[in-house]
Amino acid sequence: MxxxxxxxxxxxxxxxxxxxxxxxxxxxxxxxxxxxxxxxxxxxxxxxxxxxxxxxxxxxxxxxxxxxxxxxxxxxxxxxxxxxxxxxxxxxxxxxxxxxxxxxxxxxxxxxxxVLGQSNSEIKGVSFKSVKNDLQAIKTDHERHDERIKKLLGENESKISLLEEKLKVIETEVNDKLSDIDRVYTVTISTVTDKKEQIDKLLSHASGKTIAGDFEQSAIDERGMANWLRRGALLCMAMIVCVVGYSFWETTTDSFQWENSVFRIILALMLSVPAAYLARESAKHREQQYNHLQTSLDLKSITPYMASLPEDEQHKLKVEIANRIFASKDYTKVGIDSYPINVHEMVMEIIKKVELPSSTKQSDKIS
The missing domain is CATH 1.20.1440 (de novo design (two linked rop proteins))
Structure with a gap:
């Protein structure tokens, strides 16, 4: 109490x-x-x-x-x-x-x-001492608990500091790796760009050589065909010369017969048709040969010439060359010759020449 x-x-x-x-x-x-x-x-x-x-x-x-x-x-x-x-x-x-x-x-x-009495007083004193001891024990327990908490807090702070250091190291490593990746990416992009330009140049050069080679081969084919046609025309012309020459020679002999001479002259006129046709076709193939050969030479020489020009000028020149090479050709004049290839055409041309002066005279009279 x-x-x-x-x-x-x-x-x-x-x-x-x-x-x-x-x-x-x-x-x-x-x-x-x-x-x-x-x-x-x-x-x-x-x-x-x-x-x-x-x-x-x-x-x-x-x-x-x-x-x-x-x-x-x-x-x-x-x-x-x-x-x-x-x-x-x-x-x-x-x-x-x-x-x-x-x-x-x-x-x-x-x-x-x-309550009086020594025993009661001593018991009360002992009881108070027990209360004091209990309070001291509680205080000691609290102090020990506080020390344990402080120790745990110190350990946690140490662990947190260690984790922060590790995170800084990891962050530094990640930043270094990202920098390396960016550098490699930049170098790769630059390399790919350079390789692309080189490939474009090689493809351009290869395609130019291929196209030039095709035109050169076409020129060779056209030259061969023109030569064969020219030989055929020369052969026909030689036969005509022989027939006409023989006919003239026969007129100097005693056994001359005009029927045979007329027949030979007709034969010579007939041979003039294939001779003229072969000569005309040979001229056409020869012209194609020159065109193909000139195109091939232009394609071969244009690459080193364009290398010294600015990029804009190169594109303009490429467009002009492409338009000239791949533009549609005008074939309306094909088949129009400056000379006839048979007797009928020769006669028609003579009539035109004769009619033209007479019509001119009539118009002068009317005026």
Whole structure:
């Protein structure tokens, strides 16, 4: 019972100590009445007596008496504070609060039942010591728990610092790898671009050589055909010369027969048809040979020529060459010859020549 009363009194003592500490902070370094100073001194002395009894591990009853003295001096302090008109306004009722706490401490102690006897006193003293030991054990356990928590916090901080360092290292490595990837990507793009330009040049050169080779081969074919046709035309012409020459020679002999000569002349005229046709076709193939050969030479020489030109000029020149090579050809004049290939055409041409002057004369007469 007394131990419970002591524990409750200690709770009120803590509250009382807080209030007196606040009052002391308010009046420190200020002029106060002498009786108020004596009240503070008496209160402090009672506190010292209480602490000494605790240290000496006195009986619970003795400690309660010390607590009672503290309450008495605290109540006296409160009355002195209320009597000081200069401090009453600044303390805001602190004196009444001290008096109330002092009475709450003093009343239970004065009304407690008192049991006389040494054994009872010793038992109470031992009980209080047990309470103190329990409080000390709880305090020790809390301190040990706090140390363990601090240790765990320190370990966690160390782990966090280690993780942060590892993350920084990983971040640095990742940034280096990304930089390497960007550098390799840039180099690769540049290399691919260069290779593409080289391939385009090679393809352009190869296609140019291929096209030039095709035109050159076509020129060779056209030349062969023109030569064969020219040989055929020369052969026909030689036969005509032989027939006509023989006919003229026959007129100088005694055995001349005009029927045979007429027949040979007709034969010569007939041979003039294939001779003229072969000569005309040979001329056409020869012209195609020259065109193909000139195109081949242009394609072969245009590449080194364009290498020294700006890129815009190169594109313009390529467009002009493509238009000239791949543009549609005009074949309307094909088959129109400047000379006839048979007797009928020869006669028609002669008639045209004869009619043209006569028509001119008639128009002059009309005018």
């Amino acid at each position: 007394m131990e419970d009363l002591l524990i409750k009194s200690q709770e009120h003592l803590y509250e009382l100590q807080i209030v007196t500490k606040e009052i002391r902070e308010l009046v420190v370094n200020k002029s106060v009445p002498n009786n108020l100073k004596d009240a503070f001194d008496s209160y402090d002395s009672s506190i010292d007596s209480y602490n000494d009894s605790i240290d000496r591990e006195e009986s619970t009853q003795s400690i309660l008496e010390c607590v009672k003295n503290i309450a008495i001096y605290a109540e006296n302090l409160g009355h002195n504070l209320n009597q000081s008109k200069d401090l009453a306004a600044s303390l805001n009722g602190k004196g009444e609060e001290i008096i109330s706490l002092a009475r709450e401490i003093q009343a239970p102690i004065e009304s407690r039942p008192v």
